[in-house]
Amino acid sequence: MGSRAMVMALMCALVMVMVPQVLGKRYIVGGKFGWTSNVNYTVWASDKHFYKGDWLFFVYDRNQMDVLEVNKTNYESCNTDHPIGNWTTGAGRDVVPLNVTRHRYFVSGKGFCFGGMKLSVRIEKPPPPPRAAPVKSNAPTTCYRSQYVFPLVFAIGAVWDSFLRVTG
């Protein structure tokens, strides 16, 4: 019983450690269109919540566009002379971790910002786990339950065992 409960507890601990890491969501900026002109990224972002721990994935034509992070002023004016971040790796597939809770502004240089290739996201504090993952929260609940159920089953078994021994 001891070792079985121990294995159970270890497995539960493992699940609980791994679940939060799976929770971070990866957004392909622009969805099926990707990072390109003729997409309104304000509209794209409007029905989404971005949480700290999520990721932005920019997929685009590396020969034409790039991914620059700018401040609010330069986002509005499309000034890319002094970006605060250059996420361009050269592959046309750039990943940006949303690891701070504030507004962040991304544009493409090379003139594309003026055509509307600009994205502003508000990164929020992640909601408490039950709201973030109603489905996944089942795992720990099951763990708690089986941690009680297994000893209970063994206890009943032991009592039944001794009962048989006494009467038999």
Ligand SMILES: *[C@@H]1O[C@H](CO)[C@@H](O)[C@H](O)[C@H]1NC(C)=O
């Ligand atoms: C953004 O940076 C520019 C300099 O490139 C500066 O003049 C401006 O005040 C900054 N805006 C904000 C909101 O920090």
Ligand SMILES: *[C@@H]1O[C@H](CO)[C@@H](O)[C@H](O)[C@H]1NC(C)=O
């Ligand atoms: C951004 O970084 C890429 C890759 O290092 C580089 O080729 C490009 O010139 C940089 N762009 C700007 C605007 O600094």
Ligand SMILES: *[C@@H]1O[C@H](CO)[C@@H](O)[C@H](O)[C@H]1NC(C)=O
């Ligand atoms: C966020 O991620 C960037 C890039 O990986 C890193 O340079 C920066 O230090 C991180 N910031 C925080 C607050 O973790």
Ligand SMILES: *[C@@H]1O[C@H](CO)[C@@H](O)[C@H](O)[C@H]1NC(C)=O
């Ligand atoms: C995107 O759509 C919004 C809402 O319809 C509009 O206000 C905004 O000007 C559009 N942005 C661009 C760059 O076209």
